[in-house]
Amino acid sequence: MSVRVGILGATGAVGQRFIQLLDGxxxxxxxxxxxxxxxxxxxxxxxxxxxxxxxxxxxxxxMTVRETTPEAVPDDVDLLFSSLPSSVAVDVEEDFARDGYVISSNSSNDRLAEDVPLTIPEINPDHLDLIEVQRDERGWDGALVKNPNCSTITMIPPLAALDRFGIERVDVSTLQAVSGAGYSGVTSMEIIDNAIPHIGGEEDKMETESRKLLGDFDGAAVTWHDMDVAASCNRIPTLDGHLENAFVDLADDPDVDEVADAMREFPGVDLPSAPNQLIHVFDDPERPQPRMDRMRGQGMQICVGGVQSTDHGVKFNCLAHNTVRGAAGASVLNGELLVENGYL
Known part of the structure; x- marks a missing residue:
């Protein structure tokens, strides 16, 4: 089966990564x-x-670049991947969906909308069925599906593996690569020999998106997970790969081996862009490292290390490639899920 696709916002950093991932x-x-x-x-x-x-x-x-309007895109395009700035996407994506296009979007707008699926195929594929609610409520033939923020998607798979032990609270501090800000987002004079302890809007995204992603879908709406989440987000001078330090309070008291096994054994999905193993757990306490590990599983695997017990649960480090797994790759994977579930 061949599916004709397009990219909205194809010239930017994430748009270029889309092109790379779609080649072949x-x-x-x-x-x-x-x-x-x-x-x-x-x-x-x-x-x-x-x-x-x-x-x-x-x-x-x-290929000739087209204007970002429904009229400029051929009718036989079945699926659109969006990497538009959210300020543009908030109106444009709805125009395309209203015109009958299905959009798998990396843009941050509408991620928390009640009728918009915020989806990681390995974590909450059932949330994709919010499309039916969305179409009924909005009266359009197309659909809008979102993947989460690049920092959120890094910690969610390990948290999903730990949810069997009863997650009560998550505290996370991020060390985020400069590519997450786009090519002109952070100047060399700002970041070389430095770290910036603030990324606008990032903390709120982690604290809200994570609860929606791990929530329960009853066929009509998503009830958010009741865990508390507090995030501190920092920009550091690595090119790619977000490293995060997570501290998780649990209702149960698993030992380190149980936690590591739960992560290693967490099931993946049988989709073309999915890694064979979703979470790789290192025994070496000095791993994962961005330069060494961001391209594991062709950039789609989540890496975990430093798993230790605490008085209230566990702590660990996690890493993902922010423009592959955390952006374009996540949207491509959602596109594959849309095909698998018959939404195209």
Whole structure:
């Protein structure tokens, strides 16, 4: 089965990662690229300042960039991946869905909307059925599906594995790569020989999205998880890979081996972009490290290390590639889930 797809916001950092991940994909055929009015009408090789660590696919380089409007995208495109700025996406994505397109979006708008699935296929695939509620309430034929923030998606798989022990509270401190801010988001004068102990809006995303992701879906609505979450988010001078230090209070009292086994054995999904093992747990207390481990599972695996007991539960470190698993790869995986579940 071949599914024709497009990318909204194709010239930016995450848009470029979409192109890299879709090159040679067994199901998705890239058929449309959109960007701003300044880029529209130009060959992609001219419109995008390519920065991904592999060449632009030859066929993509010559594709003409289109305007980001439903009228500019061919009707036979079945699925759109969105990496638009949220300030633009908040209106544009709904225009496309209203026009019948299905959108798998990395943009932050609408993630907490009651009728919008916020989905990680290995964690809460049943939430995808919120699409039925969304279509009924909004009266459109298309659909809008979101993946979570790059820092949230790093800690959620380990937390999902621990939920069997009764998660009561999570405190997390992040060490986030500069690529998470986009290519012009943090200047070299700000970040070299430095760390920035604030990332606007990031803490709130972690504290809210995590509770929706781990919530229960009853067929009509998602009841958020009742755990408390407190986050402190920091930018550090690594290029890619968000490292996080998590402290989790549990109702039960599992030992370290039980915790590590629960993470290692947490089931994955049989989708083309999914890693064979979702969570890799290191015995070495000095791992994971961004430079060494961010590309495990082709950048789609979650790495955990430093698992230790505390007076109230456990603590551990976790790592994920923020523009692969935490952004474009997450949207591609959601797109594969949409195909698997018959929503295209």
């Amino acid at each position: 994909h067994p199901t998705f055929e890239l058929a449309a690229l959109t960007a701003s009015e300044d880029s529209a009408g130009r060959p992609y090789r001219e419109a995008a300042k390519w920065r991904v660590d592999s060449p632009i696919p030859v066929d993509v380089a010559e």
